[in-house]
Amino acid sequence: MSLAPRLDLRQTQSLVMTPQLQQAIRLLALSNIEVETYLAEEIAKNPLLETGGDDDGAPDREADTPESRDEPASADELLMTGEGSGEAGLDVDLGAESFHHDSAADGIGGLDGGLGMAATGSGGVGEDGPDLDAFAESDISLADHLLAQAGTAVDGADMFIAAHLIDQIDETGYLTVPLLDIANRLGVALARVEAVLATIQTFDPTGVGARTLAECLTLQAKEADRYDPCMAALIDNLDLVARGDLARLKRICGVDDEDMADMIRELRDYDPKPGCRFGGERVAAVVPDVFVARRKDGWAVEINNATLPRVLVNRAYYAELSTGKQDKASKSWLTDCLASANWLVKALDQRQRTIIKVASEIVKQQEAFFLKGVAHLKPMTLKQVADAIEMHESTVSRVTSNKYLSCARGLFELKYFFTSAIQSADGGEAVSANAVKNALKALIAAEDPKKILSDDTLVAMLREQGFDIARRTVAKYREAMGIGSSVQRRRQKALEGVSG
Structure with missing residues (x-):
């Protein structure tokens, strides 16, 4: 065996993550709204890309007719090979009843229009006209609301202290920092900070600026002129209220059954989180990416095109730039722009095709859910x-x-349809975990307030319905749905009965 240096030639195969492959993978994971933002960035970078309108047949655009389309590769093939620099479109017409996305008028006769959701997303307008709520001014934040009131109640150095205190109030309306820390930080007397806080606690909403739940309820009771010694004793013993210990509460407060019922009813009317009614940002509605509707011959699945602009390659502009004088770098840059634009158009079309394919299979396997409801959701x-x-x-x-x-x-997330399997008690077909949760929730909702169901009883009742499930699984599902134990539910029912 020779120890001298030498050169060897070896041939190996490896998957290279090209930029095009990374782009295709990224597009698959994005929602329609995120794709819209991504396209805006790509159009800003590539002069050959532009959004399409109603001029589908324009001669200066990339041909997009059924006759000019090549049969596309599968989604996995497209991702694995990294190909797609050709110019043939990947769009396909599966029939107007099932799938079409080649015109801005699709929203009129498509599934989104059929479901009355044509206005969903950006750019869409429903049959009832534009959504006027979209033009409404955002709700004022809690901090701005308090600062506006502070401007008329305090001035000078106290206004500076008030602004600092308001900045430390969280979105629920509670002061989250000790007053002593604020006084040391600002270099003022603790009594002065307490006086400014007392002023803030008179602002709307009532209860804002409180440091504890008891203080918040006390402020609201004083505002309602209901803060007497009995109510004060009740608020000081909120732990007994939570446990439903009515007998001890009546002894501490010195009241009878009727007065205790009135006090608890009054307490339940107070807002434990007064700041939550304000907000500085409008909550964004969830926009569907796929529409599913029942048809005579089966199910129709369609992409929500209202949130997905059509992207075209401006070949006329490319031809104009190509005819001019160019150096080697400019010619290479223009070629790269064309290749990138062609790939993006194909990747977007393949993305839509893949989403439709996956959604159609979900509808096929979960058809019982779409026909009969969540109780018939199958494990998948x-x-x-x-x-x-x-x-x-x-x-x-x-x-x-x-x-x-x-x-x-x-409206359901696509991940919702993938659930674990629960074995059937009678040895039949396994059922979905979501179906079990739905049955469990229905049993608890229908339970007698005087006979609260324990977890063991729920297990027996679920087995009678065909669900073979353990007690610990019932407890896990119950806690996941935010449902308390039998002891907690018994106390809650007792309080509701007293205050009702």
């Missing part, structure tokens, strides 16, 4: 869908991330 995994549509499991995972499906039963 990503692998089941991936095997059915001959794609990789990771592709299905990306497609179902951050995307929502709208149907006659409501």
